[in-house]
Amino acid sequence: MIELDNVGYNYGGGELLSDVSVQLSPGSFHFLTGPSGAGKTTLLKLCYGALTPTSGRVRAFNMDVNGLDRDQMAFLRRRVGVVHQDCRFLDHLTLAENIALPLTVSGKEISHEEANLRELMTWVGLVDRMDALPPELSGGERQRAALARSVILSPDVIIADEPTGNVDWEMSQRLLRLLVELNHMGKTILVATHDLSLIRAAKNQVQARVLRIAKRQLTLAGADL
């Protein structure tokens, strides 16, 4: 699905990542971990094309991400669902409109997707908050809404950046279950987190691989967690 080949990246202040090679195969579940500032968000951005690598190649759906023009990039983003670390909502639209935004911008008629949208919002437990504005939501509600938005176009790959960043243990368990369910439906999942207990909890539910960023390198963590 997504393939990084000797990828290096630097923001201008020295190499942040170097020689990163990883392959996300269809239906796989990956955790990405590492200390704060290690470059987790950066690596995810490289995966969905928000950043272009300073060296090496990124391939998505067998296309070289570097070679995509702006329109092709937009189409790539419809095939990769992303939960951003800071959610990224439009504050003047209701929650339901925000979750349906990927449908709206791809020119789909929202009224035809009403039932889907409702079902999805029930799934993330936000059906009675449909008309709320994003600033009125709690952290956990925002995270669940962001997850709902990322899957509304039923993408093949879901990339989540700290989806349990500011929620309590119970809520993070709930979000994890949603991600696991998606994985069981055949989606490829990549989750960045520094919450090791979340990773341990996941091990009982899904066969997940754990990638760790340390000293600019990406390594596959063993069973020592």
Added chain:
Amino acid sequence: MNKIKSLVMGDAQADRVVPPTGFTAQLTLFVSGAMAFLCVFALALSLASGRVADRWADELARAATLRINAPADQKSAQTQAALRILEQTPGVASARALTSEEQAALLSPWFGSDLPLQSLPIPQLIEVIEADSGYDAAGLRLRLQTEVPGAVLDDHTRWRRPLVDAALALRRLSVVSIALIGGAMAAMITLAANAALSANAQVIEVLRLVGALDSYIAQAFVRRFTLRAIGGGAAGMALGLIGVVLMPAASQEGGFLTGIGFQGIAWLYPLVIPILGGAVAYVATSRAARKKLGNIT
């Protein structure tokens, strides 16, 4: 019909995505309105000055007068000689000596109608109608000088030329003004569109992140600014037309000034102004959006 409806509905959905920018919206409306208003007057001025230039150049150039100042006993002979010369001059369509009644009519405003014309040494007037090709006034004068010493050719050129030139210059100025109005409007809409795009940079970023095409995002802004320009332009045009209608009607005495306005089919010309304004806004916003979007991944 259905297609138009779904287009409007679809656009309405897309329109919600970009938050409304109240202040820029009002400024755009005001600017387009003011520009359309000015444009109506510039257009009226250009049409009027064009009309005046044409009329003066046309009517006056066609008719020249030949005046024969001669002692009473020679007048008739000189008139005949002058008419003969005029007949032979290429570019003169016709020449005709005015009858004494016509001459009396010309003079009556000044001297009263019971003037004993025969007893006064007034000159004989010959009306010369020019053909389209025009005649060589200098050549004609030379010939008259030798053969009809009492003849004076008055072709009005001396005082007519500068007036026609002024009218033509006025028309050029109005056309330049219309072009400047269009340019100024394009500049102001570009500024407004840039402001709106900058104010919505966060929104645009999110839209890109969820897979919006540049054309979709640009469309939301372009449609908005185009509609505003058309709306403001229509209002400004309507006010401008009211202003023109309220001008005093064209009259002989008022001359040029009262002639500023539209005549016949020309009343429809200003209807083009809002549409052109919309086109200017469309192009200006499209360009601004394309440039701004290039800076956002």
